[in-house]
Amino acid sequence: MNSESGNDDKGNFFKNIQALWDSQLKDSKEKWYSLGDQYWKKIEPTLKGVLGGLDFLNKIDIEESNKLLTMLYKTPLQDLRVLDCGAGIGRVSKELLINWFKKVDIIEQNPIYVEKAREELGNKINEYYCSGLQSFEFQHKYDCIWIQWVASHLTDDDLIQFLKQCKLNLNEKGYIILKENITKQGFSYDTEDHSVIRSDLMFKSIFYKAGLDLKFSGLQPNFPKDLYLVNQYVLQ
Template sequence: MLGGLGQLARPDAVSSLRFLSEFVTPPATSSASSIVNPPASNKDTKAITAATQTGSTTESKNRQKLPLPNSGPSHVLDCGAGIGRVTKQVLVKAFDHVDLVENSAIFVKQAREEYLKAELESGKVCEVRCSGLQNVEFEGTSWEGRFDVIWCQWVLGHLTEEDLISFFDRCKKGLKPGGMIFVKENNAKIGIVIDEEDSSMTRSDVVWKEMFAKAGLKLLREEVQKGFPSGLFAVKMYALEPIF
């Protein structure tokens, strides 16, 4: 989903790890802390961190970090994972275990047999499931109550409003107590921009927040991705928790 702009992978990963670090304590053996808190000589990473625009609620500032005590190893689900770029560059650094769900059987095969082979063999990546998000189920499966975090990046634009709200509602069954949903998606300036070529839509910040409210999700924090070239859609990260 970087559209051939491979140079965006690092600022994307750095910003995602920094955003997650507000809510998640990474494993002791993780390299995430050195990325989130770069040494003084690392000017590029420091510039990305300093330039980030952040908005948060009082609840997010006082929220206990995941994983919660006595909840076991941390576990995250990467939704619309492709071959696992976000898993490899972000999520395995921030969590003990990662599961993936991806609609393309070709990408699933590549993730299992090539790109994430080492992570699967080590147990960092546990399950790679082939399914569209409109069909993925949590309740009554091994994914019920499994995840500290469900991470959705550059995939939700393929879901209609009805399917998106239904997906969010089902995600609640996949979360541990205190679990969260993170969304990282392109933002249109106004309304919804339809891409006829790939049958996707880019929602504005206002529309995203309407979707979250309709799905019974509370917005705890939002942040604009920095370090991307001008001329692209703005990218925004949202940290959400279910309203019960």
């Protein structure tokens, strides 16, 4: 494998990510998103469900995210608005974002998760959007856009387009924060949940194409060594 190539969990090799998209999107792009959607509709709306059975990661993840927000925003609850993208059952909103931002909006494609978030968080969330990121139309501007463990579900083109929309809908001095699994080299396609784990290099190329400046990048510490590395990107 080199820095451009990848494979899937069935042993198939792809010489570059375009070869993956050529093979996966040949019928239709909708099929790609529908397969990912079907996967998540089968996963229980719990912490364990959205964290792939590893609910103990929640505390370590949130601790580090709190440090990141402290570095960026210094003090919580200024009059700022955040969007939690691919929010699942609202884990990040509940444990982190509502403590930091006056207004929190959620986008999540799975209606079962949106309902679960609504049950738990009620009017602590301003807007609940049930939509795929690839077809989302912004209705507000944001001071922070949080994209965690969902970018891997978007095709390269859609991720670039979505990030461009994020930039257009970001207030001055706002930040886009993308937290995601990364490979050490090349990419890895998970045929079960229809996601693509990209390398740091691939993310940087996507950010460049989306016209974003990378302000900070740092690995999530203290995760078990046998898991993918998780990187935190701060963009403007």
